[in-house]
Amino acid sequence: MDNFKHLPEPFRIRVIEPVKRTTIEYREEALKRAGMNPFLLDSEDVFIDLLTDSGTGAVTQDMQAAMLRGDEAYSGSRSYHALCKAVKEIFGYEYTIPTHQGRGAEQVYIPVLIEKCLREKGGDRSKMVAISNYFFDTTQGHTQINQCVARNVYTPNAFNTKVYEDFKGNFDLEKLEQSIQEIGPQHVPYIVLTITCNSAGGQPVSIANMKAAYEIAKKYDIPVVMDSARFAENAYFIQQREKEYADWTIEQITYESYKYADMLAMSAKKDAMVPMGGLLCFKDEKWLEEYNACRTLCVVQEGFPTYGGLEGGAMERLAVGLRDGMRQDWLEYRIAQVRYLVEGLEAIGIYCQQPGGHAAFVDAGRLLPHIPAEQFPAQALSCELYRVAGIRAVEIGSFLLGRDPKTGKQLPCPAELLRLTIPRATYTQTHMDFIIEAFGRVKENVAKIRGLDFTYEPKVLRHFTARLKEI
Numbered sequence: 348m349d350n351f352k353h354l355p356e357p358f359r360i361r362v363i364e365p366v367k368r369t370t371i372e373y374r375e376e377a378l379k380r381a382g383m384n385p386f387l388l389d390s391e392d393v394f395i396d397l398l399t400d401s402g403t404g405a406v407t408q409d410m411q412a413a414m415l416r417g418d419e420a421y422s423g424s425r426s427y428h429a430l431c432k433a434v435k436e437i438f439g440y441e442y443t444i445p446t447h448q449g450r451g452a453e454q455v456y457i458p459v460l461i462e463k464c465l466r467e468k469g470g471d472r473s474k475m476v477a478i479s480n481y482f483f484d485t486t487q488g489h490t491q492i493n494q495c496v497a498r499n500v501y502t503p504n505a506f507n508t509k510v511y512e513d514f515k516g517n518f519d520l521e522k523l524e525q526s527i528q529e530i531g532p533q534h535v536p537y538i539v540l541t542i543t544c545n546s547a548g549g550q551p552v553s554i555a556n557m558k559a560a561y562e563i564a565k566k567y568d569i570p571v572v573m574d575s576a577r578f579a580e581n582a583y584f585i586q587q588r589e590k591e592y593a594d595w596t597i598e599q600i601t602y603e604s605y606k607y608a609d610m611l612a613m614s615a616k617k618d619a620m621v622p623m624g625g626l627l628c629f630k631d632e633k634w635l636e637e638y639n640a641c642r643t644l645c646v647v648q649e650g651f652p653t654y655g656g657l658e659g660g661a662m663e664r665l666a667v668g669l670r671d672g673m674r675q676d677w678l679e680y681r682i683a684q685v686r687y688l689v690e691g692l693e694a695i696g697i698y699c700q701q702p703g704g705h706a707a708f709v710d711a712g713r714l715l716p717h718i719p720a721e722q723f724p725a726q727a728l729s730c731e732l733y734r735v736a737g738i739r740a741v742e743i744g745s746f747l748l749g750r751d752p753k754t755g756k757q758l759p760c761p762a763e764l765l766r767l768t769i770p771r772a773t774y775t776q777t778h779m780d781f782i783i784e785a786f787g788r789v790k791e792n793v794a795k796i797r798g799l800d801f802t803y804e805p806k807v808l809r810h811f812t813a814r815l816k817e818i
């Protein structure tokens with residue numbers, strides 16, 4: 348706006364959710380009760396909650412108003428048609444199934460695409476390998492419980508926090524084609540294009556890369572699924588960084604991007620701004636058979652296919668959220684807020700992955716070199732951040748990764764990161780300044796932070812329920 352130094356929130360806040368201020372003694376007690384695992388804290392005891400941006404943000408007034416229009420008919424509701432119309436206009440896709448969230452779409456499409464591959468290409472189930480620029484954890488989970496291996500072929504510098512690249516979410520295209528040949532195209536049931544690439548730190552994928560990956564997939568007749576949680580942030584990065592698209596609107600870039608996939612699966616809890624919701628959509632009549640197979644599975648898993656996992660009002664709200672999430676000034680502000688936080692942290696010597704879409708990723712390994720990976724430096728940092736300032740963040744490192752199921756040994760992790768995830772339109776610039784100040788206090792005391800060890804360790808998905816103690 349007119350070259351001002353500040354980029355204030357482009358909205359007014361009209362609803363207030365009070366939060367509790369707590370003392371350091373109170374938080375030390377709460378941490379003890381939670382077994383040094385902030386995941387187990389009560390939300391009431393958290394002052395700034397940066398656990399996730401999934402379904403935790405504010406909604407717009409148009410979204411709120413749209414909820415009241417809900418048609419709750421069991422079949423063929425008006426709200427379903429409103430949602431289909433929005434999908435058609437925004438992404439150009441013909442067929443829509445609403446789901447309760449992203450993993451609802453995954454549990455439906457993944458078995459259908461694997462069956463299609465077995466039936467049409469005569470592949471061998473024990474040799475199935477699906478490929479992605481990087482699988483989100485639930486997408487990987489659904490792939491694996493369908494006896495298919497999940498392989499990531501990401502760009503070489505994706506996890507190098509010391510190197511800047513415009514599109515760290517990109518596929519390594521050479522490796523993609525090599526992998527297909529090595530696995531055998533008849534054994535690759537699908538390719539998942541994740542935008543933005545969450546696991547690499549919310550990093551974008553360029554249209555050039557999508558296009559090239561799609562051409563490779565077509566050459567070997569493999570379906571491409573766009574895993575679309577942060578489609579609008581990805582479009583914004585393309586507009587800012589990929590020269591050919593500098594003059595395009597977010598809407599035009601989004602429409603163009605979806606030409607390079609056959610289906611989309613979406614967690615609508617991210618860029619589409621709803622507290623709960625998801626989508627599974629198919630491009631055109633070429634995918635009619637898969638669409639119908641997914642509708643059948645949807646009936647038993649999510650609900651009748653014209654409501655899927657959602658009530659009528661929630662479908663109306665989602666139809667509006669898809670559009671509101673693409674506003675230029677909104678995306679500019681959101682990405683700038685993440686960048687502001689990262690730059691503020693780096694200015695006081697707290698190093699991060701280059702700023703991406705939805706979160707700052709603090710390099711905890713670098714900040715706490717005295718704590719070895721198997722004592723979880725990022726988890727220890729997470730506890731200290733809560734103790735000092737009531738801020739809850741989430742460990743993305745060895746603690747999350749877990750052990751090798753065969754040997755029981757801790758798996759080696761490429762980086763020990765602490766993710767500070769920014770919910771949409773929920774926290775202001777002052778909150779960002781407070782977070783940076785809190786890290787300043789943590790840093791003063793950094794040598795005294797101790798590593799952690801388990802007092803209780805579940806065998807799978809341990810990070811959700813494990814309990815720990817200081818060493």
Ligand SMILES: *Cc1c(COP(=O)(O)O)cnc(C)c1O
Nearest residue numbers: 448449450483485574576614616
């Ligand atoms: C969040 C997310 C999912 C899973 O969606 P849920 O709504 O949490 O079930 C899948 N893929 C990506 C890329 C995501 O960000």
